[in-house]
Amino acid sequence: MTQIDQFESVFRAADKPVPHPEEVRFERILFVTGRSGEARESRLDALRSYLAVLETDRGAHWTIGTAESPTDLPVLLKEVEESPPDLICADRGLQGVVSSMHALGTVLECLTQATDVPVLVLPHPDERQLPATTTRVMVLTDHLTGDDRLVNCAAAFTAPDGRLTLSHVEDAATFRRYVDLISRIPEIDTDLAEETLRRQVLKEPADAIDSWRSALKEAGHGFDIESVVLLGHHLDEHRRLVEERETDLVVMNTKDDDQLAMHGLAHPLAVELRDVPLLML
Numbered sequence: 001m002t003q004i005d006q007f008e009s010v011f012r013a014a015d016k017p018v019p020h021p022e023e024v025r026f027e028r029i030l031f032v033t034g035r036s037g038e039a040r041e042s043r044l045d046a047l048r049s050y051l052a053v054l055e056t057d058r059g060a061h062w063t064i065g066t067a068e069s070p071t072d073l074p075v076l077l078k079e080v081e082e083s084p085p086d087l088i089c090a091d092r093g094l095q096g097v098v099s100s101m102h103a104l105g106t107v108l109e110c111l112t113q114a115t116d117v118p119v120l121v122l123p124h125p126d127e128r129q130l131p132a133t134t135t136r137v138m139v140l141t142d143h144l145t146g147d148d149r150l151v152n153c154a155a156a157f158t159a160p161d162g163r164l165t166l167s168h169v170e171d172a173a174t175f176r177r178y179v180d181l182i183s184r185i186p187e188i189d190t191d192l193a194e195e196t197l198r199r200q201v202l203k204e205p206a207d208a209i210d211s212w213r214s215a216l217k218e219a220g221h222g223f224d225i226e227s228v229v230l231l232g233h234h235l236d237e238h239r240r241l242v243e244e245r246e247t248d249l250v251v252m253n254t255k256d257d258d259q260l261a262m263h264g265l266a267h268p269l270a271v272e273l274r275d276v277p278l279l280m281l
Contacts, residue, residue, distance in 0.1 A: 081115070088120065090111060128274075138249070143168075165228060
């Protein structure tokens, strides 16, 4: 390696994105439901209690949208487009979709993909009650560096005395593929390259989480911040982390800039994580 190459490597290693903590307010909240009467009011009360952390000094303005039949969906989407809320909350299983068989259903698929509004997907009320609070919040991602919105939104939902877990799972299959390619190059020591690469792919997200921990503390957040960085199977590890930590809320990205379909692991995670609320950005 030339001195120029060494200098470039050191320079690139030191060039790290700086986190930008910002206050995110969810003051206009739309609750989409297929229920009516006392069942609707009871669910709304439970939801408002669960999201008590969002009730700022100015309070939150709640409205109710109906999704009892397929004809309600176009009207609902038009209302969201004309007067966008800050947050949409909706139960799984709207319009009779069996939540144990389908990840989201037509209503939630449209709300998550046809709008830019964050959507909070709630467990089906017949299967699992809402947690009492958002004390234990977890960010699930395979690309934490530079994603300010993801962390800022998660911070907004975390109770002041709670815990925010920032987790980054590096895909083991992709890692093994690159190691296999390296092993085919005689000039490179495969064992050394594998260990160096493993150390680097885990170091970058770990450094990013450390930076976020400092930045969030400086911004005045009182909750604990936990770092989880590992190499493994995306779906299995994410599911295990959520279950082991008895998570009250999972926060993840769902939009893909290049297509209308859900981003990356969002859809399979939505299928697997049916018992925990999901904030889909």
